[in-house]
Amino acid sequence: AQRVTQPEKLLSVFKGAPVELKCNYSYSGSPELFWYVQYSRQRLQLLLRHISRESIKGFTADLNKGETSFHLKKPFAQEEDSAMYYCALEGITGGGNKLTFGTGTQLKVEL
Amino acid sequence: GAGVSQTPSNKVTEKGKYVELRCDPISGHTALYWYRQSLGQGPEFLIYFQGTGAADDSGLPNDRFFAVRPEGSVSTLKIQRTERGDSAVYLCASSPSGASTDTQYFGPGTRLTVL
Numbered sequence: 001a002q003r004v005t006q007p008e009k010l011l012s013v014f015k016g017a018p019v020e021l022k023c024n025y026s027y028s029g030s031p032e033l034f035w036y037v038q039y040s041r042q043r044l045q046l047l048l049r050h051i052s053r054e055s056i057k058g059f060t061a062d063l064n065k066g067e068t069s070f071h072l073k074k075p076f077a078q079e080e081d082s083a084m085y086y087c088a089l090e091g092i093t094g095g096g097n098k099l100t101f102g103t104g105t106q107l108k109v110e111l
Numbered sequence: 112g113a114g115v116s117q118t119p120s121n122k123v124t125e126k127g128k129y130v131e132l133r134c135d136p137i138s139g140h141t142a143l144y145w146y147r148q149s150l151g152q153g154p155e156f157l158i159y160f161q162g163t164g165a166a167d168d169s170g171l172p173n174d175r176f177f178a179v180r181p182e183g184s185v186s187t188l189k190i191q192r193t194e195r196g197d198s199a200v201y202l203c204a205s206s207p208s209g210a211s212t213d214t215q216y217f218g219p220g221t222r223l224t225v226l
Binding site (some may be wrong): 004005009032043044045046051086088090097098099100101102103106 | 212
């Protein structure tokens with residue numbers, strides 16, 4: 001069975017401080033991992049995926065298969081980063097990419 | 112272009128009633144997903160459509176839940192004999208083809224409250 005764990009419900013940091021949102025997973029195959037973000041009063045949207053190895057809005061995430069982790073990082077937090085962040089794992093089923101989500105971490109960036 | 116839309120945005124019903132939730136995917140997207148998000152939880156997969164057919168309905172919690180997509184576009188999630196535990200936000204997502212390289216685009220959700 002596949003599972004995603006986000007141990008922190010709430011993470012509060014000051015503006016300009018580094019941010020690390022933790023995500024651990026369990027999956028028997030080769031995982032496809034994602035970070036989704038939901039800003040206040042907006043819909044859930046993709047932030048980044050590990051296969052793209054890209055930086056979006058200053059965020060990066062590295063897949064560590066040894067530690068089964070996919071932590072989201074940003075060196076300097078901005079006020080507009082305040083949002084709910086969900087880590088998700090893709091499981092291939094019937095040809096479609098069903099997502100398994102963690103419980104989410106609320107990031108609050110304080111001035 | 113227009114994103115995924117869902118109606119109604121809010122639905123309040125009484126225990127035991129029947130409800131229908133509608134999803135309009137992005138035009139041309141063949142893959143459509145339903146998820147359910149309970150308070151304090153992440154979205155949980157319910158069902159996946161590829162075109163008109165349900166390719167994976169393993170997430171439907173029981174036989175009170177049913178979904179259709181008769182013309183391969185709009186989908187309706189149907190819940191019979193609603194229970195208080197069905198209260199949640201129901202999310203719909205679509206993607207171009209269901210391939211692993213696709214991005215899933217989410218709708219705003221329907222908040223269902225069962226009294």
